[in-house]
Amino acid sequence: IRMTQSPSSLPTSIGDRVTITCRASDDINSYLAWYHQAPGQAPKLLFIGVSSLQPGVPSRFRAAGHGTDFTLTIDDLHSEDFGTYFCQQYWSQSPITFGQGTRLEVK
Amino acid sequence: EVQLAQSGGGLVRPGGSLRLSCVGSGFSLRSHNMVWVRQAPGMGLEWVASNWCRGCSEYYADSVRGRFSVSRDDANNSMHLQMEGLRGEDTAVYFCARDRGGSHQGFDLWGPGALVTVSS
Numbered sequence: 001i002r003m004t005q006s007p008s009s010l011p012t013s014i015g016d017r018v019t020i021t022c023r024a025s026d027d028i029n030s031y032l033a034w035y036h037q038a039p040g041q042a043p044k045l046l047f048i049g050v051s052s053l054q055p056g057v058p059s060r061f062r063a064a065g066h067g068t069d070f071t072l073t074i075d076d077l078h079s080e081d082f083g084t085y086f087c088q089q090y091w092s093q094s095p096i097t098f099g100q101g102t103r104l105e106v107k
Numbered sequence: 108e109v110q111l112a113q114s115g116g117g118l119v120r121p122g123g124s125l126r127l128s129c130v131g132s133g134f135s136l137r138s139h140n141m142v143w144v145r146q147a148p149g150m151g152l153e154w155v156a157s158n159w160c161r162g163c164s165e166y167y168a169d170s171v172r173g174r175f176s177v178s179r180d181d182a183n184n185s186m187h188l189q190m191e192g193l194r195g196e197d198t199a200v201y202f203c204a205r206d207r208g209g210s211h212q213g214f215d216l217w218g219p220g221a222l223v224t225v226s227s
């Protein structure tokens with residue numbers, strides 16, 4: 001299952017609202033997770049099951065979608081939110097596939 | 108503290124072998140499905156292999172099947188990735204990660220990564 005994110009990069013500013021989209025090549029129901037990777041760090045899990053916010057993740061993050069189309073929205077962007085965001089499907093376990101990433105950069 | 112520590116990265120010539128290790132602390136690896144994910148320089152995340160704790164099932168990406176193998180050492184709360192026949196395209200940071208478990212998967216704990224460079 002191919003995962004396609006858009007945009008690939010997004011110039012943005014602190015305080016902005018940001019929306020990232022992720023599209024699956026096949027129906028993955030709600031078997032989608034989102035990660036954030038700060039530069040030089042390991043990824044951090046944000047959501048599972050499309051919209052289940054993980055412990056410690058701020059409520060300014062929200063996610064939605066079902067089937068093939070998904071979104072991640074960040075309200076009131078903070079400085080620590082810059083970096084790269086990845087979606088990951090787990091409908092198919094072999095292979096597990098990630099989107100190519102969306103890099104949030106300073107405008 | 109719950110964490111994963113990694114070791115074993117380095118520089119290896121094409122065709123060579125390398126073994127990566129991932130050691131858990133603060134939790135039992137045997138209770139979780141575990142994965143290896145890699146990231147080539149400047150690129151995205153690529154799933155490499157999974158080791159499921161129930162039934163000892165293993166799954167591999169097509170790009171590494173037959174060359175890489177995952178094993179566990181429950182006595183030392185660790186997991187290993189044995190890499191054979193390494194190629195230039197295997198150059199990447201390799202992360203081990205824990206599946207949180209439950210009906211919805213999510214890799215909630217990651218190691219710091221180990222850089223593998225395949226070059227002559």
